[in-house]
Amino acid sequence: MTSIVAVQQVKKVYGKVHEEKTVALKDVNFQVETGEFIGIMGASGSGKSTLLNILSTIDRPTSGQVLINGYDITKLRGNKLSDFRAHQIGFIFQDFNLLEDLTVEENIALPLSLQEMNPKRIKALVILISKKLSISSILKKYPAEISGGQKQRAAAARALITKPAILLGDEPTGSLDSSSARELLNTMTNLNQKDKISILLVTHDPVSASFCQRILFIKDGVIGKELRRNNLDRISFYHQILNEIESFES
Amino acid sequence: MKLKVLKANGEKMTLKLALSGLKNHLKDYFILFSGLTISAAIFYMFQTLAANPLFLKSNTYLLSIVVIFNLGTFLLAIITFAYLNYANNFLINLRSRIYAMYLMLGAKSRKIAQLIFLETIVIGLLAVLAGIVCGIILTQLISRLLIRQLDLSLIHYSPWNNQAILVTLIFFLVIFVFFALKNARKLVYTPILKLLNQEKTPVRAHKNPLLWGGEIIAGIVLLAIGYWALAHLDILNIKGIFVAIITIVSGSYFVFDSLFLAIVQNLQHRPNFALKRLHSFTLGQLNFRLRDLTKLLAMISIMFALALGAITAGIGFHRDIATITNVCSDYDFILHDPSTRELDQVNNLKLTDTSVYHYKVASNKVYWLVDDFDLKPFNYVIPNGSFNPIKYSHVTGKQMLKDKNKWLSILQSYLGDASTILPGGFLPKKEFQTKTGKEHTINLYVLKNFMAEKNQIKPLVLADNKKIKLDVNRDSTQKYNIFFVINGMLSGFEFMGLFLGIAFLAMLASCLMFKILSGANNDMHRYQILKQIGTRHQLLEYSIAQEIGTIFLLPALLGIVHVLFGLQMFKVTTLIHEPYKNLIIPIGIFLVLYAFYYLITDFIYQKKVLRK
Ligand SMILES: Nc1ncnc2c1ncn2[C@@H]1O[C@H](COP(=O)(O)OP(=O)(O)O)[C@@H](O)[C@H]1O
Ligand SMILES: [Mg+2]
Numbered sequence: 001m002t003s004i005v006a007v008q009q010v011k012k013v014y015g016k017v018h019e020e021k022t023v024a025l026k027d028v029n030f031q032v033e034t035g036e037f038i039g040i041m042g043a044s045g046s047g048k049s050t051l052l053n054i055l056s057t058i059d060r061p062t063s064g065q066v067l068i069n070g071y072d073i074t075k076l077r078g079n080k081l082s083d084f085r086a087h088q089i090g091f092i093f094q095d096f097n098l099l100e101d102l103t104v105e106e107n108i109a110l111p112l113s114l115q116e117m118n119p120k121r122i123k124a125l126v127i128l129i130s131k132k133l134s135i136s137s138i139l140k141k142y143p144a145e146i147s148g149g150q151k152q153r154a155a156a157a158r159a160l161i162t163k164p165a166i167l168l169g170d171e172p173t174g175s176l177d178s179s180s181a182r183e184l185l186n187t188m189t190n191l192n193q194k195d196k197i198s199i200l201l202v203t204h205d206p207v208s209a210s211f212c213q214r215i216l217f218i219k220d221g222v223i224g225k226e227l228r229r230n231n232l233d234r235i236s237f238y239h240q241i242l243n244e245i246e247s248f249e250s
Numbered sequence: 251m252k253l254k255v256l257k258a259n260g261e262k263m264t265l266k267l268a269l270s271g272l273k274n275h276l277k278d279y280f281i282l283f284s285g286l287t288i289s290a291a292i293f294y295m296f297q298t299l300a301a302n303p304l305f306l307k308s309n310t311y312l313l314s315i316v317v318i319f320n321l322g323t324f325l326l327a328i329i330t331f332a333y334l335n336y337a338n339n340f341l342i343n344l345r346s347r348i349y350a351m352y353l354m355l356g357a358k359s360r361k362i363a364q365l366i367f368l369e370t371i372v373i374g375l376l377a378v379l380a381g382i383v384c385g386i387i388l389t390q391l392i393s394r395l396l397i398r399q400l401d402l403s404l405i406h407y408s409p410w411n412n413q414a415i416l417v418t419l420i421f422f423l424v425i426f427v428f429f430a431l432k433n434a435r436k437l438v439y440t441p442i443l444k445l446l447n448q449e450k451t452p453v454r455a456h457k458n459p460l461l462w463g464g465e466i467i468a469g470i471v472l473l474a475i476g477y478w479a480l481a482h483l484d485i486l487n488i489k490g491i492f493v494a495i496i497t498i499v500s501g502s503y504f505v506f507d508s509l510f511l512a513i514v515q516n517l518q519h520r521p522n523f524a525l526k527r528l529h530s531f532t533l534g535q536l537n538f539r540l541r542d543l544t545k546l547l548a549m550i551s552i553m554f555a556l557a558l559g560a561i562t563a564g565i566g567f568h569r570d571i572a573t574i575t576n577v578c579s580d581y582d583f584i585l586h587d588p589s590t591r592e593l594d595q596v597n598n599l600k601l602t603d604t605s606v607y608h609y610k611v612a613s614n615k616v617y618w619l620v621d622d623f624d625l626k627p628f629n630y631v632i633p634n635g636s637f638n639p640i641k642y643s644h645v646t647g648k649q650m651l652k653d654k655n656k657w658l659s660i661l662q663s664y665l666g667d668a669s670t671i672l673p674g675g676f677l678p679k680k681e682f683q684t685k686t687g688k689e690h691t692i693n694l695y696v697l698k699n700f701m702a703e704k705n706q707i708k709p710l711v712l713a714d715n716k717k718i719k720l721d722v723n724r725d726s727t728q729k730y731n732i733f734f735v736i737n738g739m740l741s742g743f744e745f746m747g748l749f750l751g752i753a754f755l756a757m758l759a760s761c762l763m764f765k766i767l768s769g770a771n772n773d774m775h776r777y778q779i780l781k782q783i784g785t786r787h788q789l790l791e792y793s794i795a796q797e798i799g800t801i802f803l804l805p806a807l808l809g810i811v812h813v814l815f816g817l818q819m820f821k822v823t824t825l826i827h828e829p830y831k832n833l834i835i836p837i838g839i840f841l842v843l844y845a846f847y848y849l850i851t852d853f854i855y856q857k858k859v860l861r862k
Contacts, residue, residue: 058782079786086784097779101534109525111783119525158783 003067004166004198005032005055010064012050012221024050025061026221032166037192037199039212041241043249046218048202052170055200056091057081069165086114090159090167094174096151098143104154105130105139111162129157133187149180153187160191166198167191173208185211206245210238217248224248275344281767281854282344283377285337285760289330290381290422292753295389296326297414299746322750329553331425333757336546336764338429341370342436343768349437363434370433374426381422382415462508469504472497477815484822494816498555502808503548510547510804511540528785528793531776535797546765547805550758554809554844557754559816562836564747566826567740572701573827574740575733577637580629581605582697582729583707584664586718587690592710596695599703603696607661612687615674618661619682623647630660637827651676664692664727666718700729755840759847762805766798766851770858777859790860795852802848810837 012025024047032038042048053059054066057073066073069088076084098107105126112122130136133153138146143154152172159167167188173181189211191197201212209215211234217225225248229237299319349362389409476498479490486493514536517523524530540547585592605626608619627644650657658673665671677685697703711730714720725731777790817833820826 056782079788082781082784082786084784085782091782097782099531099534099776099779101538101776102530106524106530106534110528110530110780113525113527113530114783114785114789116527119521122525123521 002034003031004034004036004069005030005200006065006067007031007051007055008065008067010051010054010061010066012047012054012059013062023221025054028064028218028221028223030216030223032198032200035192035196035198037189037211037213038201039209039215040200040202040218041204041206041209041215041245042218044204047221048204048218049170051218052091052168052200052202056089056168057085086111087162088165090156090162090164092152092155092159092167092169092172094171096143096148096155096175098151098155098158100143103140103142104135104146104150107143107154108139108157108161111158115162125161126157129161132191133157147180148176149183152176152180152184156184156187160197166200169199169201169203171203171205171208172201173203173205178207181208206238206241209241210234215241215244217244219248278340278344278767279373282337282340282764283373283380285764286334286374286377287381287384288756289333289337289760290378290418291384291388292756293326293330293421294382294385294414294418295392296323296749296753297417298385298389298409298411299749319746322746325556326750326753327421329754329757329761330421332549333761333764334422334425334429336761336768338370338433340764340768341373342433343771345369346437346440359438363438366437367430367434370430371426374422374430378419378422378426382418385414385418386410462512465504465508466512469501469508472501472504473811476501477818480816481818481822483819498812499548499552502551502812503544505808506540506544506547506551506804511537514540528780528789531780532793532797535773535776536800539797539801543765543801546761547801550762550805551808551812553754553758554805555812555816557751557758558809558813558836558840559751560747560754561751561840562747562813562817562829562833563820563826564744564751565832565836566820566829567744567747569831570827571733571737571740571744573637574736575729576700577631577639578726578732579631579729580641580643580696581694582700582703583695583711583714584728585693585695585710585714586666588693592713595710596693599695599706600698601695602698605694607692607694608682608689609661609665609692610682610685610687610689611671612674612685614671616658616662616665616671617674617677617682617685617687618658619679620647620651620676621679621682623650637824647676666720666725700733704730704733751836751840752843755843756847759802759844762802763847763851763854766801766855767858770855774859787860791856794856794859798852798855799848802844802851806841806844813837 007028007030010025010028011023013021013023015021028047028051040048040051050059054061055068055073057076060074064074068084071084071088073084098104099110102110108126108129109122112125117125126139127136130139133156135150135153135157138150138154143151146154156167156172169188173184176184185208188199188201192199201208203209213229215227215229216223217227225244227240227244232240345366349366352362353359386409393409476494476496479486479493479497483490514533518530518533518537524533585596588596605622605628607622607626607628610617623645624647627646628642628650630642630645632640632642645657654676655673658675662671662673697707707730711728715725715728715731720728720731777794780790781787814833817829820829
């Protein structure tokens with residue numbers, strides 16, 4: 001197996017020269033294999049969002065190296081960075097980040113429009129992905145007119161339509177009710193198993209984490225522990241996670 | 251005693267809050283403050299015109315100028331109010347989040363209301379004072395420029411004017427107190443959550459397609475009626491103005507509410523267009539923006555038309571000064587018995603033609619040498635105030651003899667003070683030479699370009715006026731005298747037109763600017779998302795330029811259409827000769843200034859929404 005993400009000695013310190021410094025990430029090292037569904041867990045303030053922002057190129061590490069699909073993302077600038085975002089990664093956020101003045105269909109199509117793809121092909125691909133995420137019926141609606149679960153599916157569709165190397169999610173179930181959350185996680189599991197999409201989730205929610213194959217625990221800016229699901233069923237894995245949190249957090 | 255200390259502490263706290271707000275948004279406040287200052291300066295400058303001796307002196311035309319001036323003040327007051335309204339919304343937008351935060355932290359809403367009241371008044375007062383100072387300086391500069399450029403007779407025109415200062419101060423203070431009360435009220439009565447989250451989530455407008463189509467047709471029909479009324483102002487008079495105002499204002503509103511939206515939505519449904527690059531996003535933005543902006547854009551298109559119309563009229567009047575002057579006489583200046591020194595000066599001018607006629611005055615009667623007219627036929631224009639007066643060209647002595655009395659009295663009018671001498675007759679050369687009496691000459695000159703050389707001939711003409719005791723205001727034989735009167739009348743109109751036009755333009759463009767910038771904080775989020783999904787920076791810049799450009803362009807387009815049809819008004823009332831002539835000049839000047847505002851808005855908006 002080859003690794004799609006390689007994080008090496010990543011450090012992130014917040015605060016400018018004369019300001020008070022916060023060390024959000026001390027020394028983070030890990031790899032994600034191609035086709036993996038991996039979760040990163042940690043208490044609030046442990047540096048999860050910081051890590052995900054670095055992976056998704058929204059933020060830069062103070063030091064260290066991050067390779068995604070062979071690109072050293074800490075070195076990307078300008079158009080190269082934009083193109084990397086457009087082609088290599090897709091992400092979904094807790095607050096959906098859909099464009100409010102575009103319909104669901106237009107939101108999903110946007111990344112492909114940016115690639116100047118033929119409009120006919122765009123239409124076809126939008127129909128395909130929305131079937132996969134069961135949102136075909138709401139394509140003509142505006143984000144304000146659909147539920148949270150539907151919004152997150154739409155966001156996932158927009159993230160996946162470019163066939164990125166990896167799907168990144170920062171608490172994607174964070175503002176969903178439990179049944180919508182479960183549906184989304186099942187869909188993601190499906191995408192991972194059937195379409196071999198690599199997924200990296202950041203969460204503090206054990207239920208979400210229990211859908212992953214492997215979980216990394218982060219505390220005080222370092223990865224402290226790793227847990228593999230192996231052949232465990234989801235419920236047992238869930239209980240294992242709960243136990244682990246108990247011991248890890250204390 | 252204790253209470254007093256507490257109160258003092260409270261005041262200090264309040265002041266601190268106010269200042270903290272100022273520091274955080276220094277750039278925004280600078281934009282706001284300079285905008286307010288400019289509007290106050292414009293208002294002040296217009297008020298100083300009221301005290302301009304130009305308007306008081308030329309009493310014959312006072313009435314029409316006063317009417318136009320009052321109309322101008324009225325329009326300027328309206329647009330200033332609209333402008334201040336947008337500027338105030340911009341201010342509220344800056345502050346509401348911060349104030350809501352304080353409210354959440356437990357600050358008393360009355361205290362916060364007091365604070366925003368104070369803040370509004372202080373900003374307003376400072377801006378007005380700065381505006382008046384700017385106004386005084388600008389008036390000084392402009393009046394100097396005008397005296398030189400337009401031959402305006404603005405003698406004793408003082409840029410410092412107590413009445414104008416007072417009117418400007420009162421006008422702005424009343425408005426600011428109004429806005430301060432409104433702001434304070436809004437803050438107290440709006441729920442905190444709404445203040446915190448002012449972002450408007452766009453909702454789909456359910457428009458009945460039939461009504462929609464009806465609205466488009468109604469808009470176009472209304473505009474057509476308005477244009478028709480303006481083109482028949484000669485028959486409809488003041489009624490036509492009222493009809494035009496009502497139909498064009500409502501027509502513009504309908505067009506913005508329906509037609510432009512229909513175009514945007516139509517484009518949205520064309521995959522080959524909409525699914526290219528950021529088009530879908532830009533169209534989506536416009537789709538909701540246009541609905542939000544309907545009223546403003548309709549108003550801007552009208553103001554645009556008024557401003558452009560005013561500038562066009564101003565330039566038209568300027569052109570008319572030369573046209574009317576030139577049409578009044580074929581001769582550019584006339585000298586009676588010029589001295590050799592005067593003749594030397596004449597020889598330095600660019601002359602194209604000279605006619606010299608001899609006459610003798612004997613016992614108070616004037617006798618003309620008729621041979622002179624055969625040698626150099628005479629051109630005469632009956633000045634009737636129109637652009638196409640009746641002309642007699644190349645009238646020879648023989649022709650004059652056929653209608654002797656008429657031509658004698660016409661020629662008599664060239665001799666100035668007619669009370670002492672009377673028409674005598676035409677004499678052939680032999681009789682003329684033997685006639686006793688003093689011989690005189692009258693020299694009529696044609697210049698290559700009167701307007702270009704009018705300043706050189708001025709001393710010659712003034713000396714000649716004195717010599718024959720001409721009343722400058724009544725004489726119509728000396729072209730310079732005609733110019734003097736026409737210029738006195740029309741340059742007032744011209745100045746008013748140019749001033750109002752540019753003032754309106756500055757205000758209307760600033761209205762758009764503030765409206766667009768007020769939304770920048772809400773839009774930032776969208777551009778953040780676009781960046782995250784991998785949109786290149788240039789594409790974002792391009793999309794913003796396109797979106798704001800469309801918002802600027804649409805009212806300008808409609809405004810230009812208004813002007814193209816509206817100029818008929820001047821044509822049918824013959825107020826301006828050839829109002830459509832060289833139209834490209836005012837439109838060009840106007841669009842350059844307007845584009846300047848567009849570029850500034852685009853630049854500031856991009857700075858705001860695309861920053862990291
Ligand atoms: N922009 C920032 N500036 C300063 N400190 C920050 C910033 N973002 C996060 N932090 C700090 O970094 C630490 C990690 O934050 P974050 O990554 O958001 O944690 P999590 O997502 O796990 O809750 C926290 O202590 C937080 O206060
Ligand atoms: Mg977080």
